[in-house]
Amino acid sequence: MKHILSILLVMTFFTTSFARKATWIYYPGDYEIWLGNEMQNRRTERGGFFPPFWKMDSHYVAVEFSTKLDLPAAEEIEIYVEGKYNIKLDGKILPAYDRMTIPAGKHNLNIKVYNQANVPAIYVKGKTFGSDETWKVTFEDKEWIDESGKASDTSSGTTYLNAGAWNFDSPDTPPSKFKLATTPMDAVKIENKEKGILVDFGKETFGFVKFHNLSGKGKLSVYYGESPEEALDKEYCETLDHFDFGNDSRDFVTPDSKAFRYIYIEKDNNLSFDNVSMLYEYLPLEYRGSFKCNDELINKIWDVSAYTMHLTSREFFIDGIKRDRWIWSGDAYQSYLMNYYLFFDSPSVSRTMLNLRGKDPVTSHTNTIMDYTFYWFMGIYDYLQYTGDYNFVQQFYPRMQSLMDFCLSRRNSNGMMEGLAGDWVFIDWADFKMSKSGEVSIEQLLFCRSLETMALCAKIMNDPENEKKYSALASDLREKLFTAFWSADKGAFIHNRENGKMSEQVTPYTNMFAVLFNYLDNEKTEAVKKNVLLNPDALKITTPYMRFYELEALCALGEHDYVLKEIRDYWGGMLNLGATSFWEKYNPDEKGTEHLAMYGRPYGKSLCHAWGASPIYLLGKYYIGVKPEKEGYKEFSIRPVLGDLKWMEGSVPTPDGDINVYMDKQQIKVSATEGEGYLYFTSVSKPKSNTGTIEQIEKDKYKIKITSSANEYIIKGKF
């Protein structure tokens, strides 16, 4: 009896477990491409449609899904499909049933779907199994039949991947119907201005404008602004909507969501509405990371950074919410890093990386930008470290290789990357002039890091031949960096080399990344710190984008006090100017509406740009001090540093848990809900802990092992 009972228990377990797990599945990477096309082709510029200028790929229009079954009993399944489809049970084609019974025993179940407009997707739910990421998918099953009617051996020559999925866990939520969430929000102020009304929603936001009880006949115009100046400038505001109503009487919601804080509305006299509000549109994400300290300005900067990050974390990580709303690899790379310290939403990272990669053949750099190709590789490096999702590499290694092949095919005779026709060498929006010609040192550095990433992935794929190849290419290039670009005279890397001739210019970029990548010996590190990073006469970065790496490099060099001061000045500077989200670019020397202009347009600058949110990352990684030491936080390190703060507390998310840290000058409290690692700290008095064993490393330097089995580690000392 006992034996039978346990079998029943197992069966019950499977029933509930699998039935719960059924989800819509598709060819991995395809939904990411399709959804990206939907999103990125929503950009408008003053009413004109403004599509991306790089290649937009497509999903495979005919996809076969398959699974192998071994059913203890006959089982009825429900089948939901996006597309025209057939079912094949043990090789026999059946019509497109939406419900069928599969007999007990072993079976091959295949469903083949054709859909040109949307991504072929299926949702299958039985009692003991359902569609999930264990299903196999292919875009060419190569199953021909010979003259006798015998099917070819399909096990050979066809590449199968594991199905892709997100969170479409109900038959009623097919992937093609995906929408972001919305929630109603009221205006904080509505005032008459000029010939209409100016509505202020109190902070930068994103969504649909709602006109309550709109009635009558005539024209309605909405001018959006991140600033009141922009909303009121009908001739130059970046986005606008014009509507024409016949004779309506209803609540009217604008069809396309937009970014704004202010809207200026004009209408014909025969048209009226009772009120204006909005539907805030967002990706539902949990704020899993947190930060608090004694300095309210820093707290405010963290909060506004988190909001900026949330506004730009949408279908994908995008750049700015007003203008491009596109997926840019360099911008997204920073979002990945910030995400690890705020949402830890891995699907947002993989969705974004898959969209950016697109499909073969590679016809240009990612977003056409050379550096953005390299950030794509670097994103994988971090993704593996933070999430431990090796499955990503297993599925997409061929796409990594073909992108790297594209790079390798474009090297010059020195084995370096130079901008060829159609390549955009971006680097940064700088206020100083810099050359993008010849061999630009920062590009080689990022290329080198990309090659190291490929070596790591080859190792994961158990591909020793390519591991060797990529490693050799990386170390060769790393060596060349120093011979080609290091100036002993200037004690820094110079910017570029043209026709074999070193330029005279030192820019911060190569120097700060070299610190971050740990490519420098002590002497060179000190030189870079002195001659570039802390040199008041060095060229100034005016984008949060590159301040990200500059300040990170300074944190890595232990300049925590300096960095806090910079954060207060720079991000605090934006707050002083009324920012409710952080900007694409900020130059403290500019005045008034100069802050709004960019790209030769008075409101061209984006006042909510993902790369503005970096304090989240800096504070989480270098003050709270948490980072993974082994893939997926299997092992972590905690190196809390107060800088000039009196106290701070915060938590950093891990794949399935959190690491919580509190620190003041006398006490450090730490807990972790998964994994294990070490807390490293400096104390000028001998520290004590409530649990575990503190080990001394050198004078005043200690470590203590942290595991998730203890509730909380409390260390007393003089920090």
Added chain:
Amino acid sequence: MKHILSILLVMTFFTTSFARKATWIYYPGDYEIWLGNEMQNRRTERGGFFPPFWKMDSHYVAVEFSTKLDLPAAEEIEIYVEGKYNIKLDGKILPAYDRMTIPAGKHNLNIKVYNQANVPAIYVKGKTFGSDETWKVTFEDKEWIDESGKASDTSSGTTYLNAGAWNFDSPDTPPSKFKLATTPMDAVKIENKEKGILVDFGKETFGFVKFHNLSGKGKLSVYYGESPEEALDKEYCETLDHFDFGNDSRDFVTPDSKAFRYIYIEKDNNLSFDNVSMLYEYLPLEYRGSFKCNDELINKIWDVSAYTMHLTSREFFIDGIKRDRWIWSGDAYQSYLMNYYLFFDSPSVSRTMLNLRGKDPVTSHTNTIMDYTFYWFMGIYDYLQYTGDYNFVQQFYPRMQSLMDFCLSRRNSNGMMEGLAGDWVFIDWADFKMSKSGEVSIEQLLFCRSLETMALCAKIMNDPENEKKYSALASDLREKLFTAFWSADKGAFIHNRENGKMSEQVTPYTNMFAVLFNYLDNEKTEAVKKNVLLNPDALKITTPYMRFYELEALCALGEHDYVLKEIRDYWGGMLNLGATSFWEKYNPDEKGTEHLAMYGRPYGKSLCHAWGASPIYLLGKYYIGVKPEKEGYKEFSIRPVLGDLKWMEGSVPTPDGDINVYMDKQQIKVSATEGEGYLYFTSVSKPKSNTGTIEQIEKDKYKIKITSSANEYIIKGKF
């Protein structure tokens, strides 16, 4: 005054000429892929959807169309677009106007379109210009703007092709709405059978079934058959339709067109209809080629071949109309050749070739079949020769190269092609057993011809480096063919070599193609003729597919009497069995319903298969005797041969004209409406002509130059 007048005349000319020429345009190759997906995913098997098993590609979803204008006066244009779009005039984005005025002077006009479901397409019509194949298109314009708002130089790094177009010459006929033409046809016989009615349309046909005044409630089933046996066999007929009506009273037309001659209909008693007819569905094509002779059987064979060819010439050249309705490269290759002697519809050839090629990356052989990849290349060779459309190569040379690169990457250490995992080595549906393993000689031969085609295309592209490469590869392989496969012992090529060991088998394939490609010296030619082609003990071909090349080879060897006899026996044999179109396979030794079976299914055989129509080609090219000697019939040759006929007359279409030939034993009459060439003939008496000068080549052999300037050349002699 005179000068001004002539300008006005010129302007009038442009106005009417260009306005007439406006047509829907799209990215070349994209519509062919999209339409192929539509068509090929209509296959059903007993109600179940049956999609192709190879990769289905997609159109580029975002495409930029551009043209440069120089307008004498401001001009209003109309704009029709399939997709979401913007207009850019001289670099400035405008909203999606459907009508706008362009000022006089020089302008850059760009229209960028996004469409996921259908192919981005535009139709622009002004007074002096319109959208046509002179417009440029790209799927990545790479036009970024720098911080100052300056657009990047778009002239570099972006590949532009000429726009593609077909015949969508009205704003009301956008490409996505394309439908084949239909025309009503009545049944020739309706009789009660079993529990329903059997309807006979008198011949093989294709279309929609129409139920006149269908009324009442209940189920209606339609069973389609190419034979009465199939239509009446509810369990095994290949295609069927089930409908369920609520309470209708209307004419009902089945939604999907099907192939059939017979339909068997069953219905519920509460359902009634007055009559059944059909809508014949077809591609409107002109029968430009013709053939008549004293032998009515041969005339009937030509007519039924032409009808077979027309039934299978649809959105694309397909294989059989009942079953696959897919585009198969080997089948299509023969359709191309037959087309040159019947419709001379070049767009049908290029449409089919572009669909078969699809897009990069190449992940398998064309249709997964190794030989079908090679037929794709060979199709280009002939296409250039017959149509002279070098523009095709200029647009698609990179796609030719990547397909050839795929082949080159799969050679074995002998430089030969062997079937790897996922490769289907097809050759033929043969009734004898043959190996598909190791180095199969026919595959190497076709590969060699493909390399020669690439060398020709490289030459057209002015790419001497690759011309040299492909030529060297071709001649190297040609040499190896003889060392590896020629058996002096058997006086023939043997079938294959496995592990370095020649097999013993001689099959007709390699031998007959070697004759066609002119690869053999006289001695080997005679050996092949004796030991294989005319050897009654040689292995027998039972498909019209390979009989095509077998009989062509015999024609090339001057065996016209023998070939006519074979045509009468083989195609006449099908007619004797009641064929109204020619079959996928015909073995005279089979009996009764054996003729209907294939693939292990009682009605698996297609009774209307493109490759059944080859007599059109053989009679046009080897009896009427017309073929191009230089690209696009700039120069042609006419070598009429009566065989055992008393007289024959026919015409062969050229790109913009016809060549007409009459011949009996005393007289040859020839006229050509374009181009020039020579009539070659043999006369045992000294011949005379009404015009031109007859030149003697050798004893009894003569030629006379034919130009389109003369009305008709009449040559009297003893032929």
